[in-house]
Amino acid sequence: MRRRASTYATYRTYVKHTGLALALAGALTTLTACTGPSGSDGDDAKPGDDSSSASAAPPGKYRTLPEPCGTVSISQLKDMLPGAEAADDGSDGDSDSGSVDPSPSPFKGEATVTYDTDRRVGCRWKNATTLGTRHLNVDFERVVSYDPAVSDDEQAERLYDKKASKAEIPVTSDGASGQSEAPGEGESPGGATPDGKTSADGASSGGAKDDSATKRNHRSPESSDEGNASEGEGSSPSPEGELAPRPLDGIGDTAFINDKLDTEDSGLHRDVTLVFRTANVIATVRYDQWVTDKHRIPDSKELQDKTHDLAVQLAETFEEE
Incomplete structure (x- = not known):
């Protein structure tokens, strides 16, 4: 009888453990079914849905x-740096003898030092005469977006x-016009169009260009004569109208021009800056004139015309690529 009782107790223990194991297996099966793959009912994120993955913005x-x-070009440099041709001896500034270095050609240009020439490059030119000094600087910046939702x-x-806002130019990407006090202090008689582009007379850039705006933005024949090209000639103390x-x-996708006259003790000079954007590149042209005689104000129209002409040529260079 003791043997049978012992066998019976062992059997009960086996059945009890086996039942517990089966119960745990059933519970795991139910839990797996309730927490199935994302394709099951009740899960909003489905493979292939736009909500699950967004496509990256296109590169620039x-x-x-x-x-x-x-x-x-040399012809443009001769026009923008009056007197530089007389100072140009055809030398690039290098001397084989090592004794006396000749003056570098004012047409050679000096590259701007940048950390990454794939992202930003520039060059500057300078020419000084007894009447004053002129500087020309061009800068190109290739913009790259690190946000996959924002294109270059x-x-x-x-x-x-x-940049336009800092210069108080009424240009914004959403088409809203900037607020300025009065013409001559950053306000333009024109306004921004719904697509973010603006015209000088307030007309939409998608329509025909106004003849007066075209004439204003195009250099007049009188601005290229010898008298107007001499250092210090001019009559407009500050740009108006x-x-x-x-x-x-007509320059890239969008552009603006800024004109400032500085009469501080450091010297009398007028600085003209033209910025334009073409796709993911922002180009800046800076052109200034310093004069030794403070009674001879640099001519705003002459400097703006020459800056405009150069910017048009640079924009066309990008369009040819």
């Missing part, structure tokens, strides 16, 4: 930048708008 049009010191072009447009800081048409 331009992947490289031009060699900056080669973007301005959109990021470049945002950066351009910041058509010469006031303003958005421009």
Whole structure:
């Protein structure tokens, strides 16, 4: 009897453990079914849905930048640096003898030092005469967005708008006009169009260009004569009306020009800056004139015309790529 009782107790223990194991297996099966793959009912995120994965914004049009010191032709440099031709002896500034270095050609240009030439490059030129000094600087920045939801072009447009806002130019990407006090202090008689582009007379850039705006933005024949090219010639102390800081048409995707006259003790000089954007590249042209005689105010129209002509040529260079 003891043997049978012992066998019976062992059997009960086996059955009890086996039942517990089966119960645990059933519970695990039910839990797995309730927490199935994302394709099961009750899960909003389905494979292939736009909500589960967003496509990255397209890359910018331009992947490289031009060699900056080669973007301005000799003829343009002669026009923008009066007197430089007389100072040019055809030398590049190097001396084989090592004794006396000849003066470098004012047409050679000096490359701007940058950390990444794939992202930003520039070049500057300078010519000084007894009447004053002129400086020319071109700068190209290739904008890259690190946000997959924002394209390079959109990021470049945002950066351009910041530059325009800082210069008090009424240009914004959403089409809202900036607020300024009066013409000559950053306000333009024009306004921004719904697509973010502006025209000098307030007309939409999608329509026909106004003849007066075209004539204003095109250099007049009188501005290229010898008398107007001499250092210090001019009569406008500050830009007003058509010469006031303003958005421009016909240069890249969008552009603006700024004009400032500085009469501080450091010297009398007028600084003209033209910025334009083409796709994901922002180009800046800076052109200034310093004069030794403070009674001879640098001519705003002459400097703006020459800056405008160069910017048009640079924008066309990008369009050819």
